Structure formats: C-alpha cells, structure tokens
Amino acid sequence: MNAPLAQSKSPTQRAWARFKRNRYGYLSLWIFLVILVVATLGELVSNDRPFIAQINGKTYFPILKNPTDLELGGDFATPADWKDPYVSGLFAKPENWKLGTLNPHSATSTDYFTKNPAPAAPSAANWLGTDRYGRDMVARLLYGFRVSIWFAIALTVTGTLIGVLMGAIQGYFGGRIDLTVQRLIEVWGAVPELYLLIIVASIFEPSLLLLLVLLSLFGWIGLSDYVRAEFFRNRSLEFVKAARALGLSNAQIIRRHVLPNSLTPVITFLPFRMSGAIFALTSLDFLGLGVPSSVPSLGELLKQGKDWLDAWWIIVPTFLILTITMALLTFIGDALRDAFDTRKS
Numbered sequence: 242m243n244a245p246l247a248q249s250k251s252p253t254q255r256a257w258a259r260f261k262r263n264r265y266g267y268l269s270l271w272i273f274l275v276i277l278v279v280a281t282l283g284e285l286v287s288n289d290r291p292f293i294a295q296i297n298g299k300t301y302f303p304i305l306k307n308p309t310d311l312e313l314g315g316d317f318a319t320p321a322d323w324k325d326p327y328v329s330g331l332f333a334k335p336e337n338w339k340l341g342t343l344n345p346h347s348a349t350s351t352d353y354f355t356k357n358p359a360p361a362a363p364s365a366a367n368w369l370g371t372d373r374y375g376r377d378m379v380a381r382l383l384y385g386f387r388v389s390i391w392f393a394i395a396l397t398v399t400g401t402l403i404g405v406l407m408g409a410i411q412g413y414f415g416g417r418i419d420l421t422v423q424r425l426i427e428v429w430g431a432v433p434e435l436y437l438l439i440i441v442a443s444i445f446e447p448s449l450l451l452l453l454v455l456l457s458l459f460g461w462i463g464l465s466d467y468v469r470a471e472f473f474r475n476r477s478l479e480f481v482k483a484a485r486a487l488g489l490s491n492a493q494i495i496r497r498h499v500l501p502n503s504l505t506p507v508i509t510f511l512p513f514r515m516s517g518a519i520f521a522l523t524s525l526d527f528l529g530l531g532v533p534s535s536v537p538s539l540g541e542l543l544k545q546g547k548d549w550l551d552a553w554w555i556i557v558p559t560f561l562i563l564t565i566t567m568a569l570l571t572f573i574g575d576a577l578r579d580a581f582d583t584r585k586s
Contacts (some may be wrong), residue, residue, distance in 0.1 A: 242494060247544055252414025252455075256580040256581055257580070259364075259579055259580040259582070260576050260577065260579070260580035261557070262383070262579075263572075263575065263576035263579050263580070264579070265572045265575075265576070266572045266575055266576020266579075267572075267574050267576060268571050268572075269568075269569040269570075269572035269576070270573050270576070272569055273566075273569045273570070273573065276352060276386070276566075276569075277384075277390060280383055280384075280386045280387040280390060281387060281391075283348075283380075283383045283384050283387050284304065284342075284344055284347075285304075285342060285410075286344060286383065287342055287343070287344035287345075287346055287347065287348070287377070287379060287380040287383050287384075288304060288341070288342045288344075288345070288346075288347050288359070289323050289324060289346050289347045289350040290303040290304050290307055290323055290341075290347070291303055291304065291323065291339040291341035291342070291345075292304050292340045292341065293339065293340050294334075294337075294338070294339035294340075295337060295338055295339070296314075296331050296332075296337045297314065297331075297336075297337065298311055298336070303321070303323070304342075307320045307321055308320075308321050309321060310322070310325075310327075310328070313328060313331065314331070315327055315328070322343075322427065324350070324353075324354060325354070326354055330444075341480055344377070344379050344380060344383075346367070346370070346376075346377030346379065346380045347379075347380055347384075348376065348380040348381050348383070348384035348385070348537040349376065349535065349537075350376065350377075350380075351374060351375040351376055352366075353375075354374060355375065357371075359371050359372065359373055359375035360372050360373050360375075360552040360554075360555060361375070361376060361548055362552075362554060363554055365418055367379070368407070369382070369554050369558055370544065370552070370554040370555070372542065372545055372552075372555055373549060373552075373555075375547050375549070377525045378542075378554060378555065378558065381537050381542060382539075382542070382558055382559065382562060384398065384537035385537035385538050385539045385541075385542060385559075386409055386562060386566070388449070388522075388532070388536065388537055388538060389519050389523065389539050389566075390515075390519070390566070391536070392449055392452070392453065392518065392519075392522050393515045393516075393518035393519045393522070394515065395453055396453055396456055396457060396460060396518040396521075397511060397514045397515050397518055399453065399457040399460075400456075400460035400461045400514065400518075401461070401463065401464060401511070401514070402461075403457065403460075403461035403465075404460075404461035404462070404463075404464030404465040404468060405464070405504075405507060407422065407426070407465040407466050407468075407469075407497075408464065408465035408466065408467065408468025408469040408471075408472060408536075409468060409469075409472055409495060409500065410422060410475065410505075411423060411465070411469040411472070412468065412469040412470065412471065412472020412473045412503075413472045413476055413491065413495055413499060414491075415473070415476075419469070424547055426462060426465065429459075430459075430462050432459075434455075434459050435527075436521040437455065438525065438530055439457060439530060441455060442477075442530045446533070447530065447531060447532055447533060448532065448533075448537070449532055452522065452525065452531060452532070456518070456521060458516075460503075460514075460518070464506075464507065464510060464514070467506040467507070468503060468506070468507065471502075471503035471505070471506060472503055475498075475499045475502050475503055477498055478502075480498060481494060481498050481499060484497070484498050498511055502561075505581045508577060508581060509574065509577045509578045509581055510574075511577070512571070512573045512574035512577065513570070513571070513574045515570055516570045516571065516574075517568075518565050519563070519566065520567075522538075522540065523538075523539050523540035523543065523563065525540065525545075526538040526539070526541045526544070527540040527541075527543050527544050527547075528540075529544070539559055539562065541564060542555055542556070542559040543556060543559055543560070545559075
C-alpha cells in the first residue's frame with residue numbers, strides 16, 4: 242500500500258522527505274533561518290533610537306525619522322542623541338515616555354557620556370561589553386552577522402550563476418569550445434587572487450560591492466568543473482537525443498532537459514560555498530583588505546580581539562558566532578547531499 246504512494250511523489254518531494262529525515266540538517270536549517278531573519282531585521286532588535294516617543298505632548302517615531310535636538314527643546318539642529326543626558330532626562334517627567342528596542346544600541350553609536358573606559362566589560366547597559374571604540378558588542382555582532390551572511394548569499398548566487406553558465410557551455414557543446422574555454426579558465430585561475438585584492442584595495446576605497454565583484458570573478462571556477470562533467474554525462478542520454486531529433490533548439494534542450502538533471506552538485510554545494518564566502522570576507526576584514534572599520538564586520542571584531550587579548554568579550558562571542566554559523570551550514574550541506582542521493586529511498 243505504501244510503495245505506490247512513495248512512487249507517486251515527485252523527485253523534489255522525495256528529496257525533501259530525505260532531507261527532513263536528517264534531524265541535524267533539518268533543525269540546523271530552521272535555526273539558521275531564524276537567525277537570518279533576526280539579523281536582517283536588526284534595527285528592530287538593536288537600535289539606539291526608540292520605536293515611538295511622546296515628549297511634551299508631541300509624538301515622534303525616531304526609528305523612521307529621527308527628530309533634531311532643537312525639536313526636543315535642545316540647542317542644536319543636529320539629529321537627537323538619545324543617549325545624551327538632556328534627552329534621556331526628558332523622560333523623568335511622567336507625561337513623557339518611549340518604547341525602544343530590546344537592545345538600546347546601534348552598531349555605530351557610541352555613548353560619549355559613559356564613565357566606563359572602552360573596551361568596557363559586560364554590564365547591565367552593554368550585555369556583551371563594548372569594543373575599543375565604545376560601540377555595543379551585541380549590536381556589532383548582530384549587524385556584522387547580517388553583513389557577512391548576506392554578502393555570502395550574494396557571492397554564492399553570482400558565483401553559482403557564472404559557474405553554471407560556463408560549465409554548461411563547455412559540457413554541452415564540447416569539442417573546440419570546451420578546449421578553448423578550459424584553457425582560458427586555467428589561465429584565469431592562475432592569477433594570484435590575493436595580490437589582485439591588495440592592488441585594488443590600494444587604489445580604490447574598499448566596499449562590499451567591490452569585494453563582491455572581485456571575489457565573484459574567481460569564485461565560480463571550481464563549480465564550473467562539476468557542472469561541465471554533469472553536462473558531459475547528461476547530453477548523451479536518450480531523452481536528450483530524442484529532444485534533439487524532434488528539432489528542439491540547444492537553448493530549449495539545455496533549459497528543459499540537461500540543466501535540471503545537472504543541478505545536484507550545484508545544490509549540494511551551496512551551503513559549503515556560503516561557508517567559504519563568509520570565511521573569505523572575515524579573512525579579508527581581519528587583514529584590513531575588506532570593508533571600512535565603520536561597517537560592522539566579524540573580521541574587524543576578530544582583529545580587535547587580537548589587539549585586545551584581555552578584552553575576552555570581543556573575540557570569544559565573535560568566534561562562537563562564526564563557529565556556530567559554519568556548523569549549521571555544514572549540517573545543512575550534509576543533509577542536502579543525503580537528500581539528493583538517489584540510492585536512498
């Protein structure tokens with residue numbers, strides 16, 4: 242009774258069922274998604290500006306539009322600093338109130354009125370302490386994780402698209418096209434990537450977009466070899482020959498028949514490629530070749546931890562976040578590999 246039902250499932254449904262049977266991978270996927278959502282909505286979790294504030298009968302929404310100090314009764318036309326003693330003192334009046342985020346700090350704000358020298362140890366005001374510039378560690382970790390994970394997603398997507406395209410061209414057409422492209426790839430792969438990054442970093446101001454472009458130029462080479470091999474194997478199958486005999490164009494055959502049957506290594510490698518992208522950005526930031534220090538970065542925090550070894554609250558949480566993230570992606574990758582293993586029912 243159960244065998245016909247199992248056979249009636251589509252390949253995607255059977256793969257999802259095998260993925261769910263891997264408990265560590267399935268649980269890791271949900272944990273990773275929850276962390277990703279929380280980090281993406283970081284401003285709603287950690288922000289020095291409250292959601293809503295009522296001061297002297299007026300209602301403000303600082304998280305959307307920060308009022309000036311002058312609007313709040315101060316002396317300056319600059320945006321209000323909600324850590325300023327004058328602004329915080331306004332809420333001593335019973336008619337004034339505010340509703341803030343869970344962690345009342347942003348990644349770039351510094352409390353200039355604190356009496357604790359930076360880097361400050363964990364306290365009730367800063368749960369994981371502050372970094373060398375007096376910035377809250379919880380906010381820096383949250384925003385830094387968001388930068389790292391979305392950079393990894395963008396790099397994985399761009400590198401995967403280029404790798405699939407190049408591998409498909411080589412594997413499907415073969416012959417001189419394959420030989421020529423393969424020689425060009427070998428020449429391009431011999432270019433010292435780190436030296437190129439150093440040269441570009443010395444000429445241009447580092448940015449996430451610049452790093453994404455540079456790393457995407459090299460991040461597809463390994464994947465293209467796997468796609469090329471899959472296309473070599475699948476282009477000789479009977480249904481592909483039948484499609485070619487029916488007069489379908491090369492683009493239609495690739496899109497409908499060859500590509501869907503060649504995506505197994507692409508999908509199973511995605512979590513591991515994301516791990517590599519996170520590690521690459523962290524390493525470049527640690528070496529000072531990544532994003533500016535003003536941008537929240539896990540690599541920049543590791544560099545601070547190296548310079549301030551007595552401030553354990555900087556390096557330990559950063560290392561734990563990187564370790565947990567890599568472990569989650571590894572478990573997800575293992576589960577995907579099992580899910581697409583057709584030898585398992």
